[in-house]
Amino acid sequence: MTLSRRKLLGGSLVAGVAALGRKAGAAPTPATPTVPPPPPGKPGRSSLVVPNGSILAAQKRSTTRDGATRVYHLTAGPIKHELAPGLVIDTWGYNGTTPGPVIEAIEGERVRIYVTNQLPEATTIHWHGVFVPNGMDGVAGLTQPAIAPGKTFRYEFVFDRAGTFMYHPHADEMTQIALGMMGMIVVHPRRPDRIERDYALFAHEMKVAIGTRRVDPMAMNDFNVLTFNGKAFPATAPLVAEVGDRVRIRLANLGPMDHHPIHLHGHAFEVVATDGGPVPTSARHPETTVLVPTGTTRTVEFVASLEGDWPLHCHMTHHAMNQMGHDVANLIGVDTTGLDAKLGRVVPGYMTMGHEGMGEMATMRMPQPKNAISMLGGAGPHGMIDMGGMFTILQVRARLPADGTAPGWYAAPADTVAAEATPQDLARDGIVLPRGG
Numbered sequence: 001m002t003l004s005r006r007k008l009l010g011g012s013l014v015a016g017v018a019a020l021g022r023k024a025g026a027a028p029t030p031a032t033p034t035v036p037p038p039p040p041g042k043p044g045r046s047s048l049v050v051p052n053g054s055i056l057a058a059q060k061r062s063t064t065r066d067g068a069t070r071v072y073h074l075t076a077g078p079i080k081h082e083l084a085p086g087l088v089i090d091t092w093g094y095n096g097t098t099p100g101p102v103i104e105a106i107e108g109e110r111v112r113i114y115v116t117n118q119l120p121e122a123t124t125i126h127w128h129g130v131f132v133p134n135g136m137d138g139v140a141g142l143t144q145p146a147i148a149p150g151k152t153f154r155y156e157f158v159f160d161r162a163g164t165f166m167y168h169p170h171a172d173e174m175t176q177i178a179l180g181m182m183g184m185i186v187v188h189p190r191r192p193d194r195i196e197r198d199y200a201l202f203a204h205e206m207k208v209a210i211g212t213r214r215v216d217p218m219a220m221n222d223f224n225v226l227t228f229n230g231k232a233f234p235a236t237a238p239l240v241a242e243v244g245d246r247v248r249i250r251l252a253n254l255g256p257m258d259h260h261p262i263h264l265h266g267h268a269f270e271v272v273a274t275d276g277g278p279v280p281t282s283a284r285h286p287e288t289t290v291l292v293p294t295g296t297t298r299t300v301e302f303v304a305s306l307e308g309d310w311p312l313h314c315h316m317t318h319h320a321m322n323q324m325g326h327d328v329a330n331l332i333g334v335d336t337t338g339l340d341a342k343l344g345r346v347v348p349g350y351m352t353m354g355h356e357g358m359g360e361m362a363t364m365r366m367p368q369p370k371n372a373i374s375m376l377g378g379a380g381p382h383g384m385i386d387m388g389g390m391f392t393i394l395q396v397r398a399r400l401p402a403d404g405t406a407p408g409w410y411a412a413p414a415d416t417v418a419a420e421a422t423p424q425d426l427a428r429d430g431i432v433l434p435r436g437g
């Protein structure tokens with residue numbers, strides 16, 4: 001039996017789990033509020049959305065005298081994965097994807113998770129941030145024998161606190177995490193906060209040499225494919241919200257080497273929780289960028305207030321590019337006319353790239369080696385968006401299409417879009433242009 005998200009958060013199940021956690025006759029203890037109350041008039045619902053990803057369906061739910069147990073099955077193995085149109089890699093993941101599907105549960109719930117190893121080497125799973133009995137912690141050699149290829153292990157524990165956590169191997173971590181083996185765990189409180197939009201985004205970085213299809217697990221720098229939920233822009237699915245919605249974004253990072261300062265345009269948010277637990281209200285403060293160190297989760301919340309298409313991206317500029325090569329000569333400002341003329345004789349139409357900046361290269365039509373997305377950009381409503389990698393868009397609208405379809409590009413009101421200044425503008429404001437300007 002598979003349980004839909006709706007059933008998982010269905011009233012009867014929530015009530016049942018809550019009842020399990022109470023001693024008979026004891027009055028329910030109100031949960032400490034971890035977020036300010038929502039604006040009035042909004043329905044109290046919570047619905048996790050994983051852009052470009054999925055939520056792991058339970059295999060079964062059984063009830064014993066110990067309470068209800070939810071059963072899951074994760075299979076670690078080789079996968080084929082599209083990072084963006086034009087770049088398909090052979091790598092490793094869970095249940096056919098990287099990152100693996102999100103495990104979603106309710107605080108107090110017991111889970112039994114079977115892990116089948118179809119990799120060519122041994123693995124384990126560690127439940128990062130979840131407090132489990134020591135023998136369930138998933139550290140090869142220390143808390144359990146490694147899961148040999150072809151074997152299936154059983155993990156069983158209780159999600160004893162709400163929050164955003166992760167799962168990943170703790171055996172040959174350097175290789176297995178680099179290749180994409182990771183997933184998010186979302187544990188909802190028994191009394192869910194009212195929130196209109198609840199998103200999960202897993203950040204990762206890979207090095208895939210241009211024209212190849214294997215991730216280089218030895219890379220310590222020069223990562224050239226940066227992803228949210230396994231996709232590089234323009235393949236990242238946008239996030240949507242209506243004006244007035246409370247929005248929660250759960251960010252996780254298991255990149256091998258880098259921290260990511262994730263920046264949101266148009267809004268300020270507060271970090272309300274980490275994988276260590278909720279941030280006390282007194283310690284919260286407004287930010288527009290949150291550093292998500294590797295090996296952590298950061299959960300931010302805000303109220304969508306300004307209509308538009310707002311970037312949400314890593315602010316490390318090389319992390320918002322696709323297969324940016326770094327072993328290239330610096331040609332900025334170089335006069336390449338002579339070079340182009342000479343090379344044009346042997347390579348018709350040759351043009352040296354990069355002497356007027358890199359943005360010119362962001363085209364979806366630039367000739368590419370097979371299986372490469374060097375400098376791939378996205379088509380925007382005003383031309384090419386010369387970004388890639390860890391970049392997505394938050395689309396805020398007064399009202400979203402009722403049928404759940406994508407809202408399309410934002411239609412900005414007249415006179416609110418930057419445009420070329422007219423001679424009348426310049427004269428009115430006394431702007432004198434530099435010669436040649």
Ligand SMILES: [Cu+2]
Pocket residue numbers: 258259260261314315316319390
């Ligand atoms: Cu980054």
